[in-house]
Structure formats: structure tokens, C-alpha cells
Amino acid sequence: MSDIRYVAAESLDEAVKAMLAAGGQGKILAGGTDLLVQMRSGAQNPGTIVDVKKIDEVMQIVELPDGGFRIGAAVSGAVIGEHRKLAAAWPGVVEAVNLIGSKQVQGRASAGGNLCNSSPAADSVPALVAAGAKVVIQGPNGRREVPVEAFPTGPGRNCLAPGELVVSLTLPPRPPGSGDAYLRLIPRTEMDIAVVGVGVSLTLKDGVCTAARVGLGAVAPTVLLVEDAAKALIGSKLDDAALEKAAAACSAACKPINDKRGTIAYRTKIAGVLLKRATAIAARRATSNVPGGMH
Amino acid sequence: MAKFHVTTTVNGEEVEFLCDAQDSMLDVLRGPLGLTGSKEGCGSGDCGACSITVDGRLVCSCLMLAAEAQGHSIGTIEGMAQGDRLHPLQEKFIELAALQCGICTPGFLVAAKALLDRNTNPTETEVRYWLAGNLCRCTGYDKIIRAVMDVAADMRKGVAA
Ligand SMILES: Cc1cc2nc3c(=O)[nH]c(=O)nc-3n(C[C@H](O)[C@H](O)[C@H](O)COP(=O)(O)OP(=O)(O)OC[C@H]3O[C@@H](n4cnc5c(N)ncnc54)[C@H](O)[C@@H]3O)c2cc1C
Ligand code: FES
Ligand code: FES
Numbered sequence: 001m002s003d004i005r006y007v008a009a010e011s012l013d014e015a016v017k018a019m020l021a022a023g024g025q026g027k028i029l030a031g032g033t034d035l036l037v038q039m040r041s042g043a044q045n046p047g048t049i050v051d052v053k054k055i056d057e058v059m060q061i062v063e064l065p066d067g068g069f070r071i072g073a074a075v076s077g078a079v080i081g082e083h084r085k086l087a088a089a090w091p092g093v094v095e096a097v098n099l100i101g102s103k104q105v106q107g108r109a110s111a112g113g114n115l116c117n118s119s120p121a122a123d124s125v126p127a128l129v130a131a132g133a134k135v136v137i138q139g140p141n142g143r144r145e146v147p148v149e150a151f152p153t154g155p156g157r158n159c160l161a162p163g164e165l166v167v168s169l170t171l172p173p174r175p176p177g178s179g180d181a182y183l184r185l186i187p188r189t190e191m192d193i194a195v196v197g198v199g200v201s202l203t204l205k206d207g208v209c210t211a212a213r214v215g216l217g218a219v220a221p222t223v224l225l226v227e228d229a230a231k232a233l234i235g236s237k238l239d240d241a242a243l244e245k246a247a248a249a250c251s252a253a254c255k256p257i258n259d260k261r262g263t264i265a266y267r268t269k270i271a272g273v274l275l276k277r278a279t280a281i282a283a284r285r286a287t288s289n290v291p292g293g294m295h
Numbered sequence: 296m297a298k299f300h301v302t303t304t305v306n307g308e309e310v311e312f313l314c315d316a317q318d319s320m321l322d323v324l325r326g327p328l329g330l331t332g333s334k335e336g337c338g339s340g341d342c343g344a345c346s347i348t349v350d351g352r353l354v355c356s357c358l359m360l361a362a363e364a365q366g367h368s369i370g371t372i373e374g375m376a377q378g379d380r381l382h383p384l385q386e387k388f389i390e391l392a393a394l395q396c397g398i399c400t401p402g403f404l405v406a407a408k409a410l411l412d413r414n415t416n417p418t419e420t421e422v423r424y425w426l427a428g429n430l431c432r433c434t435g436y437d438k439i440i441r442a443v444m445d446v447a448a449d450m451r452k453g454v455a456a
Binding site: 004005006008029031032033036037039040041049051053076078101102103104105107108 | 299315316317319338339340343346349352353354355357358359360362363365406409410425426427428429
């Protein structure tokens with residue numbers, strides 16, 4: 001154990017070089033709330049730890065000229081929760097990030113770490129999928145972008161190639177009348193792992209849903225984008241028939257496991273229930289987000 | 296592998312220490328720095344007994360590498376009393392018997408102070424959620440919550456500092 005190296009990279013280039021030099025034994029350190037637990041249990045045994053928290057781009061939240069946002073991969077949940085404009089534009093994303101762990105965990109845990117740890121139950125990921133977030137990746141061959149839903153490839157696995165790291169997550173601009181929400185079911189009220197998590201983002205115009213995306217977590221090897229659920233919502237007034245159809249699409253997308261937190265039948269049913277509830281919250285937020293709309 | 300030489304601030308004073316890459320901040324506080332007020336209940340972020348602040352943010356010191364402390368400002372339970380004068384939260388915990396074995400107490404105090412530094416008017420629900428990352432096997436929590444609510448009320452009245 002004592003030959004572990006720790007590098008506090010000052011730039012993305014330095015971080016990429018340190019990861020390459022570590023030859024597959026490198027681990028990026030953001031908040032460490034997954035990595036340090038895994039190192040202690042012996043599940044991870046990195047040769048080099050590359051801390052990215054000295055790199056500005058990874059630690060900033062920036063409002064983009066087009067109205068979107070860029071969230072640095074290692075920005076903590078506590079800092080994300082205090083960003084008023086971000087919370088106003090993307091309340092669902094922010095509430096999902098803020099559900100991660102306790103206040104102590106929030107002081108360090110990042111959305112980038114949540115995504116890169118690639119747990120199927122990661123709370124921020126269904127909300128980011130619903131939001132249409134893009135993952136900005138830096139590596140030996142420069143920069144590339146992938147949609148969040150294409151990032152995880154299996155439990156604990158993702159599409160990062162050797163030497164690559166996540167720089168930031170970008171959220172698109174918000175048309176008027178948009179809202180998002182994230183709901184999870186856990187057996188306790190705090191500090192537990194999601195049995196099901198559902199993120200919904202939608203846009204309403206004159207009461208009709210003109211755009212929607214649905215992200216579903218903890219019910220398959222990776223977080224899912226459920227296009228059939230979105231299709232059921234788009235063009236509807238979010239009436240009962242449309243909600244039932246969308247809920248059924250969520251249940252149909254489930255490929256869950258049986259475990260002590262929930263059976264397959266339970267998770268499948270709850271996925272639909274949470275879809276309806278999250279849609280109702282997103283719709284309420286969308287209505288209060290229209291100039292002259294309900295407040 | 297050579298040890299890391301870290302310069303940081305602990306409770307307002309500059310300190311230096313040597314550590315290995317995998318040493319946690321909690322290891323270094325309790326070991327080389329001799330600050331044993333922060334406790335290790337779990338080592339996995341679940342119990343909050345190791346709570347400290349880093350640049351004013353509440354974190355678990357068991358989930359932070361000591362090497363990361365370089366250039367930052369650490370606050371521990373040892374920095375809470377001013378000399379012999381206990382912090383109002385410490386006094387209230389004693390007055391209301393909000394501790395029994397005391398293992399969880401430093402973590403609860405550091406976490407509660409971080410809350411009241413931001414918000415002196417929390418609801419009981421807010422206090423309970425804020426302290427959800429601190430576990431206590433003895434008190435049943437109610438006395439702890441009561442103590443924090445009381446100190447908040449005193450602060451609003453200007454009775455407590
Ligand atoms: C007590 C406790 C409660 C928790 N509760 C929840 C919960 O309710 N919901 C939930 O989803 N999670 C929970 N977690 C898990 C964890 O806190 C989250 O997954 C968190 O978001 C991880 O972020 P981090 O910054 O701490 O990541 P780290 O631990 O620093 O990193 C996680 C993984 O991602 C890699 N990584 C990090 N950043 C990057 C990057 N920029 N580029 C490439 N790779 C990177 C690391 O190498 C590591 O493998 C909990 C953890 C604890 C200890
Ligand atoms: S010892 Fe750090 S949270 Fe339990
Ligand atoms: S007083 Fe014993 S654990 Fe809290």
C-alpha cells in the first residue's frame with residue numbers, strides 16, 4: 001500500500017499525463033466519497049491518485065452565453081445547491097445531486113464522481129439524462145463530448161478510455177415553460193441507496209407537452225433513457241391516459257435485480273408510480289416558469 | 296515512496312506534517328497532530344463521528360486524504376471552545392444531557408455548529424436532516440435535536456454568541 005502516489009494536478013494536461021503514466025493503475029480523485037470507501041474496503045487499489053480539484057475548469061459552475069450551464073465535474077453538491085440560477089433553471093438536477101448522502105458527504109461529493117463511479121443507482125444520473133446533459137471528456141487525443149446516457153456501460157464501468165477524465169457536464173438552454181424533477185424511492189428517509197430513481201424534464205406550451213425526456217435509475221445495469229415514456233408524454237396534456245402509457249413504458253424498460261432493498265415486481269411497479277409523480281412535479285415547475293404563468 | 300510534506304491551517308494555526316498518500320485526514324489528526332477529539336466510528340462516511348470543516352464546509356475527515364489538506368483551513372472540535380469558555384452548543388449539550396457515551400458528540404457539535412453558522416432559524420425538520428449523517432447509539436437523538444434548537448433560539452435572542 002505504501003507505494004501509492006498522490007498527484008494534485010494543476011492543469012488538465014498534467015492530469016491526463018499523470019493518468020497515462022500510471023498505466024491503468026491511476027484513479028481520478030474528486031470528492032473521494034466513493035473512491036476512499038472503495039480503497040479502504042480493498043475494492044480499489046490504485047497506484048496513483050490524481051486529484052483534480054486544483055483545476056479551475058473542473059471546479060467552476062459557468063452560465064453559458066446560450067443560457068445553458070457548465071458544471072465542473074468535481075464541484076461539490078453543497079456548492080451546486082447554493083447556485084441560485086442553476087437551481088432555478090434545473091431544480092430536478094440540483095435536487096438529485098443534493099440527495100447524495102449526508103451534509104458531510106455533500107461537502108465533497110460531485111456529480112462527476114457520481115457519474116464516473118457508474119453505479120446503476122447513482123442519484124444524479126437519471127436527472128442528468130432527463131436534462132439532456134452532455135459529458136465533456138478530456139484525454140490524450142483532446143476533447144470529446146458524449147450524451148450522459150451513453151457514458152455508463154455497465155455497473156462500475158463507463159466509456160472513458162485510458163488517460164481520459166471528465167471535465168464538466170453541460171446542461172442545454174431552457175425554453176420557457178420548462179421544468180424538471182427527480183424522485184427516488186429508498187427504504188429510509190435519508191442515507192440509503194435508491195431502489196428506483198426517476199428523472200423527468202419537460203416543456204409545456206399552452207398546457208400541451210412539447211418536449212420531454214425521462215431517465216430511469218437503479219432498475220437495470222446502467223441508468224436508462226426511456227424514449228417510449230417521453231413519446232407518450234409529448235403531444236399530450238399530461239392527462240391520465242398519457243401518464244398511464246408513460247408509466248407502463250417505464251415499467252417495461254426495467255431489467256432490475258432482486259435484492260434486499262426491493263424485488264423485481266416491486267421495482268417494476270414503482271418505476272411507473274415515480275414516473276407519474278415526477279412528471280406532476282416537473283409540470284408544476286414548468287407552469288410556474290412561464291412569464292405570466294402560475295406562481 | 297517519500298512522505299508528503301503538508302502545510303495547512305488547523306483551528307487557525309499553521310501546522311506541518313508528513314503523511315503517506317493513502318493516510319486519511321482523520322488518521323493524521325488523531326495520530327501525528329494528537330487531536331483525538333474527532334472519532335472514527337466507521338471509516339466509510341456513514342457515522343459522522345469524524346466530522347470536521349474544510350474552508351468552512353462540513354466533511355467527513357475519514358473520506359479525505361491528508362495530502363489534500365495542503366493550503367486549506369481545517370476546523371476540528373478542538374477549535375470550538377475559546378480557551379476555557381465552552382461554545383454555547385457544548386454548554387447546552389451538557390445542560391440537556393444530549394450525550395451519554397460521548398463518542399458521537401464531537402461530530403454532532405461540529406456539524407451543528409456548521410448549521411447554525413449558516414442558519415440560526417432552522418426548523419426541527421431542517422435540523423434532523425442536517426444531522427442525518429451523524430449517528431448516535433445512545434441518546435435516541437431527541438435531546439441532541441432539542442439542544443440545537445435551544446441554542447438557535449438563544450442565538451436569535453442574542454443570548455448565545
Ligand atoms: C455515506 C455515503 C452516502 C452516500 N449516499 C449516496 C446517495 O444517496 N446517492 C448516490 O448516488 N451516491 C451516494 N453515495 C456515493 C457517492 O457519495 C457518490 O457517488 C458521489 O457523487 C461520488 O462523488 P465524489 O466526488 O466523491 O467521487 P470520487 O469518490 O472522487 O470518485 C468516484 C469515482 O469516479 C472517478 N472519478 C471522479 N471524478 C472523475 C472525473 N472527473 N473523471 C474521471 N473519473 C472520475 C474516481 O476515480 C472514482 O472511481 C454515498 C456515499 C457515502 C460515503
Ligand atoms: S468515521 Fe468518518 S463517517 Fe464514520
Ligand atoms: S452518546 Fe453514545 S453514541 Fe451518541
